[in-house]
Amino acid sequence: MQFSDSFFAHRFQITRHDLETHLAEALSQGGDYADLYFEYLATSSISIDESMVKSATQGVSMGVGVRVISGERTGYAYSDDLSPEKIKKAARVAACIASGPSKIETFDLNEGAKHNLYPVIIAPTETAFADRVELVKRADRAARAYDPRVFQVQASYVDNLRQVMVATSDGTLSFDRQPLARLSVFATARRDGGDPQRGHAGGGGRVELDFFQTQKTPEYFARESAREAIAMLDAVEAPAGETTVVLGPGWPGVLLHEAVGHGLEADFNRKGVSAFTGRIGQKVASELCTVVDDGTIASRRGSLNVDDEGHATQRNVLIENGVLRGYLQDKLSSRLMGQESTGSGRRESYAHIPMPRMTNTYMLAGESDPDEIVRSVPKGLYCANFGGGQVDITNGNFVFSASESYLIEDGKITRPVRGATLVGNGPEALKYVSMVGHDLKLDEGIGICGKGGQSVPVGLGIPTIKIDRMTVGGTAGGTA
Amino acid sequence: MSANHLAELAQDIVKRALAGGATDAECTISEGEEFGVNVRMRELEKLIEAGSRGAGLRILIGKNTGASYTSDLSREGIELLVKSAIELADITTEDPHAGLPEASELGAIEGDLGLYSADVADLETTVKIDAAKRAEAAALATDPRIFNSEGGGFDTYTGRHIFANSRGFAGEYRSSYCSIDASPVAREGESMERDHWGHAARRFKDLETPEYVGRMAAERALRRLNPVKVETQKVPVVFEPRTARTLLDSVYEAVHGMSIYRHESFLAGKLGEKVAGENVTIVDDGTIPGLFGTSPFDDEGVRSRRTSVIERGVLKNYLLNTYAARKLGMKTTGNASRGLTGNAGIGHGNFYLEKGVQTPEQIVAGVGNGFYVTQLMGFGVNIVTGDYSQGASGLWIRNGELAFAVSEVTIAGNLKEMLMGIEAIGADLEFRGSLAAPTIKIGEMTVAGK
Numbered sequence: 064m065q066f067s068d069s070f071f072a073h074r075f076q077i078t079r080h081d082l083e084t085h086l087a088e089a090l091s092q093g094g095d096y097a098d099l100y101f102e103y104l105a106t107s108s109i110s111i112d113e114s115m116v117k118s119a120t121q122g123v124s125m126g127v128g129v130r131v132i133s134g135e136r137t138g139y140a141y142s143d144d145l146s147p148e149k150i151k152k153a154a155r156v157a158a159c160i161a162s163g164p165s166k167i168e169t170f171d172l173n174e175g176a177k178h179n180l181y182p183v184i185i186a187p188t189e190t191a192f193a194d195r196v197e198l199v200k201r202a203d204r205a206a207r208a209y210d211p212r213v214f215q216v217q218a219s220y221v222d223n224l225r226q227v228m229v230a231t232s233d234g235t236l237s238f239d240r241q242p243l244a245r246l247s248v249f250a251t252a253r254r255d256g257g258d259p260q261r262g263h264a265g266g267g268g269r270v271e272l273d274f275f276q277t278q279k280t281p282e283y284f285a286r287e288s289a290r291e292a293i294a295m296l297d298a299v300e301a302p303a304g305e306t307t308v309v310l311g312p313g314w315p316g317v318l319l320h321e322a323v324g325h326g327l328e329a330d331f332n333r334k335g336v337s338a339f340t341g342r343i344g345q346k347v348a349s350e351l352c353t354v355v356d357d358g359t360i361a362s363r364r365g366s367l368n369v370d371d372e373g374h375a376t377q378r379n380v381l382i383e384n385g386v387l388r389g390y391l392q393d394k395l396s397s398r399l400m401g402q403e404s405t406g407s408g409r410r411e412s413y414a415h416i417p418m419p420r421m422t423n424t425y426m427l428a429g430e431s432d433p434d435e436i437v438r439s440v441p442k443g444l445y446c447a448n449f450g451g452g453q454v455d456i457t458n459g460n461f462v463f464s465a466s467e468s469y470l471i472e473d474g475k476i477t478r479p480v481r482g483a484t485l486v487g488n489g490p491e492a493l494k495y496v497s498m499v500g501h502d503l504k505l506d507e508g509i510g511i512c513g514k515g516g517q518s519v520p521v522g523l524g525i526p527t528i529k530i531d532r533m534t535v536g537g538t539a540g541g542t543a
Numbered sequence: 544m545s546a547n548h549l550a551e552l553a554q555d556i557v558k559r560a561l562a563g564g565a566t567d568a569e570c571t572i573s574e575g576e577e578f579g580v581n582v583r584m585r586e587l588e589k590l591i592e593a594g595s596r597g598a599g600l601r602i603l604i605g606k607n608t609g610a611s612y613t614s615d616l617s618r619e620g621i622e623l624l625v626k627s628a629i630e631l632a633d634i635t636t637e638d639p640h641a642g643l644p645e646a647s648e649l650g651a652i653e654g655d656l657g658l659y660s661a662d663v664a665d666l667e668t669t670v671k672i673d674a675a676k677r678a679e680a681a682a683l684a685t686d687p688r689i690f691n692s693e694g695g696g697f698d699t700y701t702g703r704h705i706f707a708n709s710r711g712f713a714g715e716y717r718s719s720y721c722s723i724d725a726s727p728v729a730r731e732g733e734s735m736e737r738d739h740w741g742h743a744a745r746r747f748k749d750l751e752t753p754e755y756v757g758r759m760a761a762e763r764a765l766r767r768l769n770p771v772k773v774e775t776q777k778v779p780v781v782f783e784p785r786t787a788r789t790l791l792d793s794v795y796e797a798v799h800g801m802s803i804y805r806h807e808s809f810l811a812g813k814l815g816e817k818v819a820g821e822n823v824t825i826v827d828d829g830t831i832p833g834l835f836g837t838s839p840f841d842d843e844g845v846r847s848r849r850t851s852v853i854e855r856g857v858l859k860n861y862l863l864n865t866y867a868a869r870k871l872g873m874k875t876t877g878n879a880s881r882g883l884t885g886n887a888g889i890g891h892g893n894f895y896l897e898k899g900v901q902t903p904e905q906i907v908a909g910v911g912n913g914f915y916v917t918q919l920m921g922f923g924v925n926i927v928t929g930d931y932s933q934g935a936s937g938l939w940i941r942n943g944e945l946a947f948a949v950s951e952v953t954i955a956g957n958l959k960e961m962l963m964g965i966e967a968i969g970a971d972l973e974f975r976g977s978l979a980a981p982t983i984k985i986g987e988m989t990v991a992g993k
Contacts, residue, residue: 108884119609122599126614136589139591141595215805217805304991334693414595452921457737458736458737464921464932481928485953486952536991
């Protein structure tokens with residue numbers, strides 16, 4: 064792309080010379096590195112409740128973040144005004160982190176390598192509202208039609224179109240146009256006199272609006288959410304204590320995100336505060352486990368053509384046949400650790416400092432038949448769907464909360480059980496993986512990951528796996 | 544942009560919306576300055592400083608709603624803001640309950656609520672960096688087993704919140720915030736544990752000292768070392784204030800007006816019924832000077848107030864905005880809450896459990912075999928059913944004393960039974976945020992471990 068054709072040059076009359084001037088200002092007090100992150104984010108959301116479209120919002124947020132790195136120090140300032148004077152002021156504030164003579168005087172800004180993972184011509188945000196509002200109306204109708212016991216439905220549709228430009232003092236100039244859309248449906252069902260139960264489904268990606276017409280329709284997500292709510296009406300108490308756990312394919316990959324993903328982010332390891340610190344080359348999982356973080360899968364929610372530091376995303380192997388292989392690196396940590404960036408530098412917005420983050424994290428398929436995996440369990444828990452999870456990086460303990468799970472009795476999936484949290488320890492839990500299915504599935508595209516107060520969209524995936532031992536936090540008497 | 548200018552801008556946006564075809568409109572503008580510093584291993588690590596502002600608009604055309612927001616307050620940005628909200632009224636559904644509050648409900652608490660203190664805005668950068676350094680240094684100096692750190696931090700925010708609507712309300716208030724924290728890491732043998740302590744206040748002079756914050760953080764990390772995974776069992780569970788507060792958050796979600804009118808809360812339809820033990824009184828009070836849940840008016844321009852939620856175990860009130868109130872045939876409780884985007888939702892003021900008489904030590908002393916929970920993890924709270932299952936760590940209580948560290952376990956029960964089963968409430972109520980609870984003891988929960 065010609066710089067002059069880029070969004071920010073066109074819309075805000077920013078020139079290449081401006082970028083060089085601002086970078087020079089940022090490094091005017093010294094420092095090893097500086098970057099500018101320009102963002103223009105247009106968002107729309109529509110939601111339906113009680114079969115009425117009660118809320119529709121659209122908005123714009125824009126700004127620029129200026130970062131200066133000096134050794135291990137980071138100075139950061141941002142402005143929601145893109146005028147040259149305001150950017151200069153931000154650069155001057157960020158520059159205060161360093162103290163010394165200016166080191167870098169000229170910048171040869173070149174467009175670096177990047178992917179073309181979401182060749183979306185018309186982003187959902189750019190389509191007619193009349194088309195988008197139909198998605199939530201259809202979801203509402205389909206969830207109610209699924210079963211008369213469904214008595215509440217809320218569906219929401221959110222899309223955004225993010226224009227970004229990154230200019231760095233080490234010479235990278237990159238542009239990206241990042242569309243993202245997501246449809247989400249909650250259905251609540253009730254049987255006479257009984258407790259209501261809620262189900263949830265949703266998905267999307269970096270796609271055109273057509274995705275919701277031809278690939279994953281509102282009816283599909285609506286039926287999934289209603290099915291989960293109805294299934295849970297018969298739920299019995301979950302077991303309490305250690306038991307065998309089978310995770311179904313797809314979203315249950317949240318296990319990997321919590322158990323290993325966060326602990327392998329380089330910032331924690333550089334500081335020596337992760338339970339995985341110093342364990343590269345060690346066995347941290349059964350040899351059936353190979354886990355990757357891949358930001359390069361076409362159209363996925365967690366994918367990016369370039370990360371938020373202007374570095375092309377990659378497919379990074381985290382665990383290979385049970386052995387810990389590598390960390391997720393951003394520019395700061397990779398430089399301090401003498402390694403390469405893995406294209407994992409991400410941030411929530413121009414108002415946030417980049418950190419090493421996950422993209423799409425999943426386990427590669429194994430060889431077992433999923434039915435065979437269930438048949439091999441005399442007594443245990445089958446988890447089909449989860450809410451969120453959380454991890455304590457330092458001791459490695461993680462949790463993830465099952466929203467749809469079933470007892471396994473004599474090799475058969477039997478009764479649904481009430482929501483329960485599962486707990487384990489990161490460097491230990493995957494050692495008990497004894498079977499891995501051939502049915503790898505990525506999630507539907509709904510994940511949001513939080514770290515240090517910043518949220519970013521991520522993807523997950525896993526085949527059916529069997530974990531011989533894991534603690535399940537139910538209430539059913541005695542041990543499981 | 545001057546304060547007066549922003550207040551005028553909000554009213555101007557409302558007028559433009561009416562001129563553009565809206566029958567009612569409300570506009571929120573917020574503006575703030577943020578500063579943050581982190582130090583790690585005694586060195587400055589991160590410094591962030593910036594100002595930002597934005598505007599949100601909600602309009603009605605009859606009973607159809609539209610909303611928009613922008614961070615672009617230029618003339619062009621404002622024109623787009625107004626046009627964006629108005630065009631959305633075409634796609635929303637006519638909703639008989641939609642609308643602004645009645646004019647008679649609008650108003651603000653007069654007088655100084657202590658939400659802003661100039662001593663925060665006036666702080667020198669060197670003072671802030673020094674405070675963060677001292678907090679971390681105090682943590683590192685507590686014990687040789689504190690061998691590493693995720694750092695010490697000091698943050699400040701000062702801002703202005705402006706709200707105007709087409710029913711004649713115009714109000715604004717300033718607020719300030721400062722906080723200090725430390726996150727040390729302790730190690731002994733193979734065991735490595737991190738914990739955190741922090742304090743936030745509206746006035747700098749009310750902040751806990753850096754030395755106190757650092758020492759508290761270190762002591763918390765140290766007591767977590769060498770944890771045991773206990774056997775699965777049913778025992779009494781004591782929540783320290785930090786974890787008890789999360790139970791209050793669940794009660795708040797359960798009395799949230801939106802969940803009530805949808806019958807998606809275990810407390811829906813229970814008004815006037817006994818839902819907790821007689822020792823339980825829970826209040827939402829948005830009027831207490833200086834606290835983080837305090838404001839002169841809510842985000843629809845309705846005067847903030849004190850609402851009794853649970854009184855001696857009986858459910859007295861839900862928390863409502865105008866919309867939820869109309870759906871339920873009730874009056875708003877002044878709990879409307881919104882950011883810049885969308886319709887007003889519901890929030891809480893200072894939402895707290897009234898204190899009891901026992902000291903935390905007396906409560907622990909009353910437990911023969913039980914679990915003292917200092918950290919909770921996960922998303923295992925279901926407000927629809929009340930089912931509760933969370934990852935937990937803390938200390939095991941043996942013969943009335945805190946005996947050893949426990950982790951990698953869960954605690955589970957149902958909120959309906961947990962509220963009925965609160966056997967003791969401590970006298971140690973302290974407002975460290977807008978949710979507050981003293982130490983509480985629940986008679987029996989399932990601890991799942993080995």
